[in-house]
Structure formats: structure tokens, C-alpha cells
Amino acid sequence: MVGAAVLLVDVGTKSLAVGLLEPGHAVSLVGDRLVCVLTRNAGAALSIAAGNAVLLSVAVLITVVAVGALGWRVRSAGWALGLGMVLGGATGNLVDRVFRSPGPLRGQVVDFLAIGWGPVFNVADFAVLGGVICLITLSLIGSPLGSANQKTRSSAG
Template identity: 55%
Template sequence: MMVGVSEDQPPEEPTVAAALPEEHLPPKRLPIFLAVAVVLLGLDLLTKSIIVAQLTPGHPVRVIGDVVRLTLVRNAGAAFSMATGMTWLLTLIATSVVVGVIRIARRLRSVWWAVGLGMVLGGALGNLVDRFFRAPGPMLGHVVDFISVGWWPVFNVADSSVVCGAILLVALTVFGFEPDGTRTGRAVGEPKTGEESAA
């Protein structure tokens, strides 16, 4: 007689967060995420407004010799002025990024993940405002860039925020810190160090 083979798959291992009762989980970090995003968005909009009012294209202002300058540039493309003819597509991509980040952030329990995603959201929104509300028109607006450092392409506060936030998120992923406040490979109930508690 042949022994039947069950087609049932073994149950999936629960995640660390799923194995813990709600009262033992770190609090959700949505307020931190929103605060970081709002502060950086406000800083980006403020600096752009000042630069547009005070500078004329082609007339840079030296801050540190020829190394650091303020120069008004209107960028129709992505970072480093790439894809200048695809402004409408870049606007759609940025909008999708904003929606995705907000959906992820609702479940955040890690402080540093909240900071990193808040930086990405604040920067993405800063440049998205330019896309929608600056000339030549909605979804085709040119982003205001004004920080020139050495040979590096001209950028703005929003660009810096997105890049720094992305670097932070990559570092957290590499070192095993999860958005839910746990760390990859750590057993359930195992005490955390001070650094891990903050994450």
C-alpha cells in the first residue's frame, strides 16, 4: 500500500513582531515620520522661495570661494538633469513614491526607519510641489536647484533629503533593522541593546 503524500505546506514561521503581543511591541512611529517630512518640506520650500526672489540665473553667489556657490538653475529633468524631456513621467513616478512611502509608514515601529522614510517623503514632496506649481505648467514644472558644490551637479534641499534618507534606509537594511522595530536574526524576547531599542 502506498503512503499518501500530503500536499499541505508547513506553516510559515511568524515574524518576530507577529509573535509578540501588541503591548510588548514598540509604539508606532507615524508622528516622527510626519514631523521629519513636514520640517524638511518646509525648509525646502522656504529656501527655494528665497533663492528665486534673490538670485538671477547665470549670476552665482560665492559662499566658499569657487567650491560652494548658490546658483539658480531650473531643472526640467531628474537628478543631475537627466530625462529632461520626461517631466510628466517623473511627476507620476514621484507621486507613486509618495503614496508608497505613506503606506509603509503607517506600520512603522522603528525610530530610524521613520526618520529615513520621513526624509524621503519630505524631499519627494518638495520637488513634487515644483512639478505641479512652477512654470511651465502642472506636471511639467521645473524644479528649482541652487546648491553648487565643486564639480557636483546643482541640487536643492529636497534632493539632499531624499539621498540622505535613502542611504539611511539602506544602512538599516544591511544591518538587519526592520521597519517593525525588530532586528533580523534576533530571537523573540531576547533583550535589545540601547542602540537597537532606539531603532
């Protein structure tokens, strides 16, 4: 559910950005602190791997499949939230890589949000980052993937 919501918001906001913003022209939302500026990114975060778009797309596809498969087994709300955020965000950027120019698996991701002087990003990027932070936190505190009842049942059996 979380992944689908992230995907819908990401695709919707990217469509709005492409339809309403001119490339390179900044629109202030909250002074200089939050700005909309339309850019395209052939790489991952901070344009990493921009020259290897197909390899990056395949890696993201593998990640989406792996996170989706793990998500079916998770019974913890926290883990489901974190995985859903990563899944929705990764899928949102994968949609761009598959369907946007210059072509399948080489498409450029639409970025349009900038906080202060930082990099330009999108809803998917924010969701992946938030999801990863959530998952790391859950790992550090030792939160189980399943519910407490599930753990008790599997120990008893």
C-alpha cells in the same frame, strides 16, 4: 514630522533662491566649495528624464504615496527618519513639478546649491539622498521596520 520639516525648509529655501538669486549668476558662500546659483531642472537628478516631465511627475507622486503609506506602519526611529527624509524631499520637488512653469506636472524644479564643481541641487535632493543612504544602511544591518517589542508581540500571538 521629519518629512514636514524637510518640505518646509525645501520650499522656503527655494522661495528665497528665486527671490534673491539671478539665474546663472553664482554667489559664493564658502569660496568655490559651496556656491548658490539659480537653475531650473525639468528632469530628475542630473537632468535624467528631462524630456518626460509628466511621466516623471506621476512616478514621483506614486513614490510619495507609497512612502507615505509605508511610513504609517513603521515603528523604528531610524526607518522613520529615512522614510521621512525621502518623503519630504520627494514632496518638495513634486510641489515644484505641480506648481511651477511651464505648467502642472511639467514644472521645473528649482536647484540652487552647488558643491565645488558638482551638479546644482536643492534641499529636497539632499534629503532624498540622505534618506536613501539611511534606508540602505538600515537594510544592510538588518534593522527591523518595527520596534523590538512589536516583533515580540507579533511572534507570541
